[in-house]
Amino acid sequence: MSDLPLTLPADLSAKLAAALDVEGKILRGLEALGPVADRDVLLIDAAGSAAAAGLGGLGARVGHHPVAAPFRTVLPDASVDVVVGLWSAFRGVDPAEIAEVDRLLRPEGRLLVVHDYGRDDVSRVLGDRPEYGAWGRRNGPFLTGGFRVRVLHCFWTFESPEATSAFLVEAFGEAGAAVAATLKRPRLSYNVAIYHRSRGGGDDLPVVPSR
DSSP, X not given: OTTSXXXXXXXXXXXXXXXXXXXXXXXXXXHHHSOOTTSEEEEESOTTSHHHHHHHHTXXXXXXXXXXXXXXXXXXXXXXXXXXXXXXXXXXXXXXXXXXXXXHEEEEEEEEEEEEOOSSHHHHHHOOOGGGTGGGSTTSTTTTTTOEEEEEEEEEEOSSHHHHHHHHHXXXXXXXXXXXXXXXXXXXXXXXXXXXXXXXXXXXXXOOOOO
């Protein structure tokens, strides 16, 4: 399930879910770039998740679809307003997948794809990932594939320095301990990219600076 950016044992996943983006910036970003309120939203690979509940709380009518590569669905043409992928879906830009999304979307529909962006404390723990390199570059697959990007400066926030260190060591071993030793507050900086695209590739939204 993709409401978290990585797979961990159940107890550690619960701790990360409680710590991830407590400020709610990701949900606010999805609403700003959709919007999602009072719209039919297809959420990929996150049924029963906190993300699904959060979208519902914003007023979205949330439908669900399992993750698949390539993305395909039997849903009818022009049946949703927004398609949202969180971490596990749309890992790169596949023209066939984009064509399938465009088939599903109504006029002025939106595709919103959430991935890690890097250049933060979390990337120091997780090591090399394609998200941290080519994906966010001007000549990378998203920005040359009809998407724009908004970068959100989020956090993993824990109740104390001791809780932060304990989580990082248990979840990531030596790499986690090394990062924990450098932290001055009980949180890790975490940059999240929302790659966004209008149906058909036309996007009249202004370029949005990172924040």
